[in-house]
Amino acid sequence: MSHYDKFLKELESTLVTDMANILNIPRDYSLESLMLLENRLNLIFEIERNPQLPTVLFIGFYLGEALVRNSKGASWKTDDCSDFYDICVEVPSKVDKNQKITLYPFRRAAKFLKNPQYSLVAVFKAVCTLQKMQKKELKNAVENKYKHKV
Numbered sequence: 001m002s003h004y005d006k007f008l009k010e011l012e013s014t015l016v017t018d019m020a021n022i023l024n025i026p027r028d029y030s031l032e033s034l035m036l037l038e039n040r041l042n043l044i045f046e047i048e049r050n051p052q053l054p055t056v057l058f059i060g061f062y063l064g065e066a067l068v069r070n071s072k073g074a075s076w077k078t079d080d081c082s083d084f085y086d087i088c089v090e091v092p093s094k095v096d097k098n099q100k101i102t103l104y105p106f107r108r109a110a111k112f113l114k115n116p117q118y119s120l121v122a123v124f125k126a127v128c129t130l131q132k133m134q135k136k137e138l139k140n141a142v143e144n145k146y147k148h149k150v
Contacts, residue, residue, distance in 0.1 A: 004078035004087055011061050019058040029066040031124060037062060038120050041113070051113035057084070059113070060106030063120050064089045067103060071127055077102075085110075091127055101127060 016027070023040050026033045041059065064087070068074045073092040081087055085106050093099035103123065111118035 002078045002081075004081050004084065005076075007084065008061065008076060008078070008087070011057055012065070015054055015058055016061050019054070020062075025062075029062065029069045031066075031070070031121070031128075034063065034066050034124055035121050038112075038116075042116050045113060045116075051110055055113060056106060056109045059109035059120065060084075060087075063108060063123065064103075064105035066124055067091065067105070067127060070124070071131060074127075091131070094131060101130065103127070 019025075020027050023037065025037050025040070037059070064076060067089045068076060071091045072094075074089055077088045077090050085104065087104070087106060089103045089105060091101040091103070093101070108118060108120065108123055112120055
């Protein structure tokens with residue numbers, strides 16, 4: 001277990017639990033709870049967007065964990081990280097096992113806190129949409145392959 005694997009475990013058991021309780025956000029890491037989190041943060045940081053490290057860590061972990069739990073085969077990657085901004089979530093392609101989407105949730109959290117146009121929900125929906133498109137593409141490819149063998 002790497003230093004950053006331990007960091008993620010400690011982060012969830014302390015800061016994420018406390019912040020979720022303060023903001024009254026369920027820790028189910030669903031799209032609905034991510035939307036609630038984003039809406040609450042937009043209200044809190046409406047006037048001044050000066051991200052504090054604990055807030056970036058909380059939001060980054062919540063986004064990353066939502067992706068891991070809701071995207072089949074997604075996982076945290078902590079190898080070769082020089083700091084927590086390098087921790088990423090990899091989501092495998094359903095079409096090509098050698099391809100993957102790499103997302104940096106802590107970087108996205110920092111950008112979101114400086115500019116709400118860097119939506120957390122948009123990233124989540126984009127990954128889910130891409131996986132659905134890939135699944136449909138794979139299904140069509142299989143159907144076309146066997147259609148010509150009749």
